[in-house]
Amino acid sequence: MSMKKSLVSALTTALVVGAASTTFAAANPFEDVPADHWAYDAIAQLAADGVVEGYGDGTYRGDQEITRYEMAQMVARAMAKGTNGADKALIDKLAAEFADELNNLGVRVSALEKKVDNVKWHGLFRYTYTRGREDNDGSNRQPWDGPNHQNTNNFRLRLSMTAKVNEHWTGNARIEYATNPHNLDTAANSNGDDLVVNRVWAQGQYGKTTIMLGKFPYFTDVDQGMVFDDDLAGGFVQFGDKANVKLLVARYDVSPFTTHYDDFGNIVTDLHTVSMQGIELNSDPTKKFTYGAGYHHVSNKADLKKMYGAENMNIWSVGAGYRFDKNVRLFGTYAGNTSGEVARKYREAWAVQLDYKGSDISKPGSWGAFVAYRHLGQYASLIPTYNSMWTGCKGVNFGVNFVPLKNIKTYLEYYVGRNLGNDRRQDTVFGRVELYF
Numbered sequence: 001m002s003m004k005k006s007l008v009s010a011l012t013t014a015l016v017v018g019a020a021s022t023t024f025a026a027a028n029p030f031e032d033v034p035a036d037h038w039a040y041d042a043i044a045q046l047a048a049d050g051v052v053e054g055y056g057d058g059t060y061r062g063d064q065e066i067t068r069y070e071m072a073q074m075v076a077r078a079m080a081k082g083t084n085g086a087d088k089a090l091i092d093k094l095a096a097e098f099a100d101e102l103n104n105l106g107v108r109v110s111a112l113e114k115k116v117d118n119v120k121w122h123g124l125f126r127y128t129y130t131r132g133r134e135d136n137d138g139s140n141r142q143p144w145d146g147p148n149h150q151n152t153n154n155f156r157l158r159l160s161m162t163a164k165v166n167e168h169w170t171g172n173a174r175i176e177y178a179t180n181p182h183n184l185d186t187a188a189n190s191n192g193d194d195l196v197v198n199r200v201w202a203q204g205q206y207g208k209t210t211i212m213l214g215k216f217p218y219f220t221d222v223d224q225g226m227v228f229d230d231d232l233a234g235g236f237v238q239f240g241d242k243a244n245v246k247l248l249v250a251r252y253d254v255s256p257f258t259t260h261y262d263d264f265g266n267i268v269t270d271l272h273t274v275s276m277q278g279i280e281l282n283s284d285p286t287k288k289f290t291y292g293a294g295y296h297h298v299s300n301k302a303d304l305k306k307m308y309g310a311e312n313m314n315i316w317s318v319g320a321g322y323r324f325d326k327n328v329r330l331f332g333t334y335a336g337n338t339s340g341e342v343a344r345k346y347r348e349a350w351a352v353q354l355d356y357k358g359s360d361i362s363k364p365g366s367w368g369a370f371v372a373y374r375h376l377g378q379y380a381s382l383i384p385t386y387n388s389m390w391t392g393c394k395g396v397n398f399g400v401n402f403v404p405l406k407n408i409k410t411y412l413e414y415y416v417g418r419n420l421g422n423d424r425r426q427d428t429v430f431g432r433v434e435l436y437f
Helices: 005-017 040-048 068-081 085-097 099-118 301-308
Strands: 002-004 065-067 119-134 149-164 169-178 194-206 209-219 229-239 244-253 259-261 267-269 273-282 289-299 312-323 328-337 348-357 367-376 393-405 408-419 425-436
Touching: 289 301, 393 425
Parallel strands: none
Antiparallel strands: 002 065, 119 149, 119 425, 149 169, 169 194, 194 209, 209 229, 229 244, 244 273, 259 267, 273 289, 289 312, 312 328, 328 348, 348 367, 367 393, 393 408, 408 425
8 A cells, every 4th residue: 555745745735844843954865855845844854863774776766656655754753853842743643554564564663673783703713823843862762752951833713693582691602713733735625624613602601600501612620721711512500790609500522632643653642522520619719819619520431530530520729819919820739630540640630820021902002911830631631722832741831922912812932851761851832823803
């Protein structure tokens, strides 16, 4: 159904006459409405108020038929503008007449805005260079031991998405592409390059309680990631936003980190998927003095028994820190695995770290530095967060990070220490550039 624009002019003129007791001062934007037209002032004011927009070519086309949907658009704009008294009564009548069109218009517009606003993307592009060395006189070296001096280059692209479902829940995902660090000069996807969706989870927020279900990131706050920092599949609940209690039930595939060569040069994977449960209690991290304690139970009856003489790992951890001022913080942590038959040095992990300042990607020129001593027994420090150290080693680690430009962060680190197993000297040079978008 359509109607003459002359009818629209009569109706919409009534909407603005009562709201303007003085002469209209708005300029008429439409070239086809003469100054002596009876509705000139009304149309000019409606255009100035955004109630009517014309056809985009400078014309109003007052004698052209319009649809009920177009009329509903003008009524909606008039309703948003707001009126009083008799004008409001007239708008209410128009709103009742065009109720179906207004409802449809509102649903379509709000749904579109919701889709645009509720899905947010951000990303990271990263380049990493690592040079690792381990002393070896060659007397006991086998062909399958691998090189004792290794340079690696790696590019990584991450795209992260958050979609609001309702007032309590969001959907989250992360897509990642990573190059093989040893073969950058070969064709893509022919050298072990990976393109994966490595995180997919639903997150609920009820007051100060956070719930995560799916494959999500997990970081042991008690020890600042010395025990674990990676993605898990399962469920997680945190009670409290600052001081908090964390509960975890999940599974984890550790095979990429436990593969080695046997005496005949064959690849052996000691451990596959493990079940993992945990609890942590953490104090408010914004305070000068911070502290926490945690427990994580890891089980895989078949593989763990072969690997280190027990079917379970029972890892207890504590940590404490003190901030002297806004720039200087000292932190220490200890983790011990109370089960297993391997030597104690492999079932213990501990670290002491001094931090100075800290970089912020939104603040060019900001920087931070750290120095630490760490002992990382592989049955207590499972998947640690460190850039230039790994499980099964001990030694001194220090580094700096710097933000040269907004959303660009650089790292330079050095580690020197010993292999816990053979006591050989090791050192690592680590460099990284990250671009955030």
